[in-house]
Amino acid sequence: MTGGSDALVRRLLAAIACTAVLCLLVIALFIFKEGLPFLFKVGLGNFLLSSDWRPDAGKYGILSMIASSLWVTFGALLVGAPLGMAGAVFLSEFSPTGLVRFVKPAIELLAGIPSVVFGFIGVMVLAPIIRNAGGGPGLSILAASIVLGVMILPTIMSISIDALAAVPPSYREGALALGATRWQAVRMVVLKAASSGLVAGAILGMGRAIGETMAVIMVAGNAIKMPDSVLDSARTLTANIALEMGYATGLHRQALFATGIALLVVIMILNGLAAAALRRRGTGT
């Protein structure tokens, strides 16, 4: 009897797990169905290797948007990853437990703030500061990076805290027993042991940054051109879809679905690279 119900539960859980994969599959199928005819009509080169996006004139180049998405995403990681990981190290290794119990929920609350609020703060506070200090329009890659960096902070931080907590106490005790200081133990032993979890946190943060739309539309300025400085305004792939979907018909609409395909591929490549880096590190040590 127990064996039978075990198998049943296992099958049930497997089926439930499959629905998540199925969702992804259906979404991908839908986007490809809508977007692929466009790619055949316009050509991959005209789509991916051109920065000339003028739907009225039949120009559908998204190179500048791919570049903008990458700029903004790496900018967000540059802001969010060090802050998130350093915060996690402090909270789990150096601070009294009472503080963790207060700070961790507070940070998770940050994740619940709607992106439009982050965007609004970015527009009202950040953009004028950047404009006055660095020039340019203010609504820029830099503003988007900072806003997104703060938005991905909770993701990176809470996963990093979990990763550090998963390192067995015996590792720390061993290092301390060998005469290492607290910081040396953290730097040489704990961080190494937790590295895969830390990278996973950064990958999830990256995924959130590249997919974020609302806040980016508000603070990045959405200009269609190849960015050549962090002070430039830029339009990301997600912003392009969201800005124009409401009006688009015919080929223009298909072009936006094709933009979705490009976004999907960019995310897959980034995740693949990160996973590969993780594997190589894993076999190296």
Place this chain on the structure above:
Amino acid sequence: MRSPITRSSGSRRLRPAGMAVAFAAAAFLAACGRGGSVTLAGSTAFQPFAEKLADEYNALHPEANVTVQGGGSALGISAAINGAAQIGMADLVDLPPDAAALKGFVVARDGIAVVVNPSNGISDLPMPRIRDVYRGAIWNWNELGGSDAPITVVSRESGSGTRSSFESILGKFDLTVDAIIQDSNGTVRETVANDERAIGYLSYGLVNEKIKALTVDGAPCGKETILKGEYRLVRPIYLLTLGEPSGQVKAFIDYVLGPEGQAMIEADGLLPAAKRDGP
């Protein structure tokens, strides 16, 4: 214990659906019995005005059933052509070729104000200079007689009725790639209000004290200048019908064009239709 709960929740789920069907059927029958319902769809800029007009009209004529949907000017045109709506709403200067089959009534006019930050010293620009700024030929305020600072050009997303009207009145051009793109009148206003180097354009009714509307070729953006034809950045708002309107459709359009309808449009920030004509 579990099954009764499931059953009851199932029947609870059914009930609203059943009610909705009954309600829709009742509404449909009522509409048929009373001489037909009228649906408007299209321009989101005119939607709030249309809703208010429809409410008033329905209150005045209990037998009428006028409903309003949004969807954008492009949807308004296609809905009028394929019959999904009896009246399409569009706010474009140049109606697309498909709209040639439709009969158009200009029910209101909307000025497009060119706006800058209140701290900007410039207060007038001729139309060709505005065009130069938006196509990127002029990029510093000192070329326009202002201070030495780069111009932040703020425009709307492609597909916006305001943008397509703005560009076709100025004479078709390619927007500069440096232009900041905002996706609504409101965000254009916020951007310009926050940036002393910015220039933008938006619906005349939405200009407030946080931004400064420029005079264009010496004419301020206002009701008198628009009606006299001195201020030229003006777009018409069309109601479109397939064929000559009749019955309730005609009665509603006549109401909108009549003194009450025009007064309501004017009171809420749009300009009355100066003349009645086709597209």
